[in-house]
Amino acid sequence: MKTSSTLPPLVWPCCVAVAAASFFHFSVAAAAAVTALPAAPAQHEHQEFEATLSAPYHGEQRGLDARTFTLSFDYPGLRARRGVHWRLELVAPNGRLVARWQGRATLNGRPLDVPVRWQGKLGSRPPVPGVYKVRLRAASGSEEVEQSWDIAVGNPAAPALPAFAPLPGRRGVLQAAPAPGALPYTVYYGNLHSQTSHSDGGAALDACKGAQDPQTAPFGPDAAFPYAREHGLDMLMVSEHNHMFDGSDGTNAGADPDAAKALYRSGLETARAFSEQHRDFLALYGMEWGVISNGGHLNIFNSDELLGWEKNGKGELLADTLSPRNDYGALYTLMRKQGWIGQFNHPSAKDQFKVNGVPLAYTADGDEAMALCEVMNTSAFSTNDREGETRRSNFEAACNKLLEAGYHVAFSSNQDNHCANWGASYTNRTAVLIPNGEPLNRDSFVAALKARRVFATMDKDAQIVLSANGHLMGERFENRGPLQLSVQFANGAGRQAATVAIMEGVPGRNGTVTQLTDAATATIVPKPGPHFYYAKLTQDDGRVLWSAPVWVEQAADES
Incomplete structure (x- = not known):
């Protein structure tokens, strides 16, 4: 079946395995109109619309720019069919839109890949050489995702x-010792976002189909740290969902507060002990605070206190310290007071990290506390353990909004692993610069984050x-x-x-x-x-x- 195009005749529509779509008015109303069958109510923390774009950087043959883009859609935990409305655009180096593909698809509980073929021409002519942008906009119900990647066309200099x-x-x-004239730092590569069985991660690769029911998977931090070290990482952050220490994705009325707090302390102790036994590796343990719905996830790297808002049936707080749900202004203030450092995880520019109703809102306390912004992640539910995952998300637009709001954040690139492949799904890393001669430990790591001596890379x-x-x-x-x-x-x-x-x-x-x-x-x-x-x-x-x-x-x- 064919997609439709609204550009001049020089742009040829592409054949893909989706239903024909009329002119794509990208809005919530239009997207909702094509969503004929609603999804089941959200059951899990990660039950949200996911859309990624794989755009090969080079054409398939030297001198020929033809290639196939792959649109990947998913809705973890979906129990009913759900419609997706998508548009793919090719933007020339001068900012001009030169090609468009669009269509509809239906999710039915399994990941869906939609191939979009580009023959490498604009009409009958080869495109002007340069770096082009491929941009995906997709909607499912009221949820929208935008992704973009650059591609090389021709042979740009x-x-x-x-x-x-x-x-x-x-x-x-790169080399074993500093070169003459080198900067006085050593670079360490790590993955600063992952989960284990202390929350909704830690499943064996052959059994991992998404997020796990909290505290049901077999592998915890004691498995994650040696795995990451054996796979060449210098650092791993195990960032457990702060509201799952009661063993549920909701609120467990019968939960024991002492057990929840003891589990968090056990993770801290596991990280401390592993780092002491392996001085060449930094094991970090902390929390991914918040919820997706009307919220946003962020990591706190150096808190020895479990933060939370849930209470059991007796009214007992299931955490060490009260931090009201979705109150980011109050959280930033607490973090600054305690000297805790954070990272914005997979940020959305639409409705996350609100303060006084404003998404991505700036506060002076937040500026002090939040040091990193994830600019790129691999799929949280990847089972790839050979660094070959193709589903990758780009969050540069949201990070730029945080920078423009006034935040002093550096970029990070992580994997959000929920399966037992910590740091191994792709070659991306967050790199941290530590002064030569200083040991790699939590103190030097936090100092580097506070100084924003960090870069993000898709190549380790x-x-x-x-x-x-x-x-x-x-x-x-x-x-x-x-x-x-x-x-x-x-x-x-x-x-x-x-x-x-x-x-x-x-x-x-x-x-x-x-x-x-x-x-x-x-x-x-x-x-x-x-x-x-x-x-x-x-x-x-x-x-x-x-x-x-x-x-x-x-x-x-x-x-």
Whole structure:
């Protein structure tokens, strides 16, 4: 069956296995109109619409740009059929929309892949070479997802990059010792988002079909930490859902508060003991706070207290410390007071992390407490253990909104593993820079997060560093006169940079982050006032790296 197109005749519609759709008005009303059969009421924390886009970076043959995009849709825990309305767009380097595909599909309780074939031409002509954007918008009922990835069309010229003495890694991925002139840091790669049997993760790969009923799976933190270490990670964060320590996805009226708190303490002790026994690995244990519905998930990395809002039938709090559900303003205040550091997990720009009804709302306490924003994740329910997962989600747009709101967050890239493949579903990592000579432990890790010395990478063998007038990414500084920005990159497996971009925004403006340049170096004189800049680099295999931003307060010229 064919999809429909509303662009001029030079754009040819593509054949895919979905029902024909009329003109795609992307709105909640239109999406709801095609959802003829409603889903069952939400049963689990992760029962939400999922949509990912796989867009091969290169064409299938040298000199030919044809390729197949794959749209993956799922609704974990679905008990009735549910309609999906989708639109896929191809955007040229100049921002012009040059092709569109659209259609409908039906979910029936199993993941669904929809292939979309592009022959590599616009009408009968080959496209102008460059870096294009493929953008998916999908809706199911009132839930909407937008995803986008860059692709190479033709043979765009590779960027020139400044010389870079790579940072040493614990496992000597790039080199065993600091090179002359290298930055005085060691880089550690980890996965800072995963679950075990202490909440709704930890299922064996051959039995893992999504989130588990809380505390029913066989594998806990004592299995996760050695698994991650054996698979080459330097760090693993086990981030259990804070409201599942009562053994339920709802509220267990018969739960024992002492048992819930003891389970949390046991996870902390397991992490501490494993780190002490294996000085080459950092085991972290904490919580993923919040719920998806009208909420949003965030990790708290260094709390020795279990936070919660649920009470049993006797009115006893099933946690150490009360933190009201969905009250993010109060949570940020508590986190700042206690010195706890957090990460926005898979953020949605639509309705998450509300304060006074405003999504992604800025607070000064939140700015101090929240250090990271997940820019990219692999599928939370992947059973891949060979780093080959193709379902990957991009959250750069929501992270940019947080930056524009005024948050000082660095990018992270994690896996949200719910199956027993902690860190092994894909090659993506969060990389943390620790001063040379300092041990890797929770204190040095938290200090690095507070300094935002972090980058996100889809390639565990790669590094990216952004500097500005000698200041390292993550820093905040005042500047007068010219500002020189420089992007440095290295890859221990021989991959090269295909494209690079320096992005620019204004904290507190609540506007749009834009591309400053497609070069690896730039010298500019910013307008007086606050600015932030970060680097985004795509390798020749399509894997992307994001630096942490630098934040610059530009002084007015007194001349």
